[in-house]
Amino acid sequence: MGWKTIFEEKKCSADEAMKLIKSGDRVLLAHCVAEPEVLVDAMVKNKHLYTDITVSHMVSLGEGEYSTHEHKDVFTYEGWFTNAKTRLSLIQGHGEFVPVFFHQIPELIKNGTFKEDVLLVSMSEPDEHGYCNLGVSSDYTLQAVKSCATVIAEINDQVPVTFGDTFVHVKDIDAFVINSHPLYESKPAKIGTVEEAIGKHCSSLIEDGSTLQLGIGAIPDAVLSQLKDKKHLGIHSEMISDGVVDLYKTGAIDGSEKAMDEGKIVVTFLMGTKKLYDFADRNPALELRTVDYVNHPEVVAKSSKLVCINSCVQVDFMGQIASESIGTMQISGVGGQVDFLRGAAMTKDGKSKAIIAMPSVTRKKDGTMVSKIVPYLDHGAAVTTSRCDSDYIITEYGIAEMRGKSLKNRARQLINIAHPDFREELKKQFKERYNDDF
Numbered sequence: 001m002g003w004k005t006i007f008e009e010k011k012c013s014a015d016e017a018m019k020l021i022k023s024g025d026r027v028l029l030a031h032c033v034a035e036p037e038v039l040v041d042a043m044v045k046n047k048h049l050y051t052d053i054t055v056s057h058m059v060s061l062g063e064g065e066y067s068t069h070e071h072k073d074v075f076t077y078e079g080w081f082t083n084a085k086t087r088l089s090l091i092q093g094h095g096e097f098v099p100v101f102f103h104q105i106p107e108l109i110k111n112g113t114f115k116e117d118v119l120l121v122s123m124s125e126p127d128e129h130g131y132c133n134l135g136v137s138s139d140y141t142l143q144a145v146k147s148c149a150t151v152i153a154e155i156n157d158q159v160p161v162t163f164g165d166t167f168v169h170v171k172d173i174d175a176f177v178i179n180s181h182p183l184y185e186s187k188p189a190k191i192g193t194v195e196e197a198i199g200k201h202c203s204s205l206i207e208d209g210s211t212l213q214l215g216i217g218a219i220p221d222a223v224l225s226q227l228k229d230k231k232h233l234g235i236h237s238e239m240i241s242d243g244v245v246d247l248y249k250t251g252a253i254d255g256s257e258k259a260m261d262e263g264k265i266v267v268t269f270l271m272g273t274k275k276l277y278d279f280a281d282r283n284p285a286l287e288l289r290t291v292d293y294v295n296h297p298e299v300v301a302k303s304s305k306l307v308c309i310n311s312c313v314q315v316d317f318m319g320q321i322a323s324e325s326i327g328t329m330q331i332s333g334v335g336g337q338v339d340f341l342r343g344a345a346m347t348k349d350g351k352s353k354a355i356i357a358m359p360s361v362t363r364k365k366d367g368t369m370v371s372k373i374v375p376y377l378d379h380g381a382a383v384t385t386s387r388c389d390s391d392y393i394i395t396e397y398g399i400a401e402m403r404g405k406s407l408k409n410r411a412r413q414l415i416n417i418a419h420p421d422f423r424e425e426l427k428k429q430f431k432e433r434y435n436d437d438f
C-alpha cells in the first residue's frame, strides 16, 4: 500500500483518535514545542472514556489541564520537569515527579523503565516520500515514536522541517489529526542591567572559536546579547532560542572551529518564537539530533573550547547547586544541566568551562529579597549539581571558581560575588561555620 493511501486511511478527528487511548495507559507528550495542543485538549475533554491514565513529559509549554485537581480522578501527572501548572499537582499531593538526566530518557523508554504506551506528538505534513518531520523536537520524541504501541500525530502545516533525527514515516503512525495553528512560543526574557552585567562576565570567559551550550531561562539570552563581536562560535546545545538566530545571521556563529559536527548548529530541541522556527525550516546549517547523542557526557566530552551556561536557584558555600527546587518545592527539573557540566569536565583540551550564572538576589513570593548565595541550601532542596561537579559561578558582581578549590576558598569567593546587602551576614556565617576569619 502506498504512503498516500496509508495517510488517508488513518486520518481522523481528534475525538476519534482519543479512542485509541485505553484505561490504564501511560500517555507520553512529545517534548516542549512539539506537544500537540489539540490532542492534549481532546484527551482531557474525552476523560469519560478512561480510568487511570498517567501523563508524562519533560518541558511543557501547554496548559497542563490533565494535572489539575479537577481531573485527578482520571489523570495522574508523572513528569520529569514541572511548570507552573504541573508543579501545583505536586504541592496538592496527587502529582508525581521523577528525577532523571535528560540524556538517559530515550534509553529508559527503549528498555521499558519508562513504559510509555501512547505518544501524542505534532509533526509536519508528509513530504513526497511519505515522511513527516518532528521539526522542533528530536530529544526523546523520536525514540517514543519507535517504542510506544500507539502513536497519534497532530499534523500541523506550521511545524518546520528540520534536518537530523527528525523524520518519521507515515506507516509508523496510528492516527493523523489534521490542523493548522501557530506553534507554542517562548518569548525572549527581558534583559535588564543585572542580566547585562552577568552576560558580560560570561562573555569574558568565551574565546573566539568556542562551542556554546545554552540552558533554559533569562541568563542564556543575556549572554548571547554580549557575543556580537566574537568570531567562529559554534553551538552544541540541548536547546536554542531566538538569540542564536541573530548571532548566526551576523556571522559570530559559523561553527567553523567545532571539534565535531563542524559548521552545524546541533541541538536536541528548539524553544523560541516564530523567528526561530522560520530560521530552522529546511536550514542545512541546523541539525536536531536525539538527546542521547547531543547531551550524552561522552559525546559532549569530544568538544573543544566548550562553554556551558546554565542557571540555578541557589548556591551554597560549598558550591552545591540547587537548580530545580525552592526548598521542597519542585519548580523545574534536572534537564541537561549535569549532562553538560560532566561532559565539559571530561573534555581533553583543558579549556572547557561550565558556568552557572544567576542574579545575586531574587524576590520570594512574599516580597522579601533573598540572597541566592547561601550558607546552606533551603531545607529539602535537591542538589542538582554536586560540589565536585561545580566549576564557575557567576553573578552580576563577578566570577567565582570552584574546581580544585578548598571549601573555605569557595565560600570566600562566593561571598565576594554575593549582593553587597548580604555580604556582612554571609561573612558572619562563614566565621561561625569554619571557625576562621573571612
Ligand code: COA
Binding pocket: 214, 215, 216, 217, 218, 219, 238, 239, 310, 311, 312, 313, 314, 323, 324, 326, 331, 332, 333, 334, 335, 336, 337, 362, 363, 364, 365, 370, 371, 372
Ligand atoms: N529563593 C526563592 N525563590 C527563588 C530563588 C530562591 N533562591 N531563585 C529563584 N526563585 C524563584 C524566582 O523568583 C522565580 O519565581 P517566579 O516564577 O514567581 O517569578 C522562579 O523561582 C524562577 O526563577 P527565575 O530566576 O526567574 O528562573 P529562570 O527562568 O531564569 O530559570 C532555573 C532558572 C534555575 C529555574 C532554570 O534555569 C532551570 O530550571 N534550570 C534547571 C535545568 C537546567 O539547567 N537545564 C539546562 C539545560 S535546559
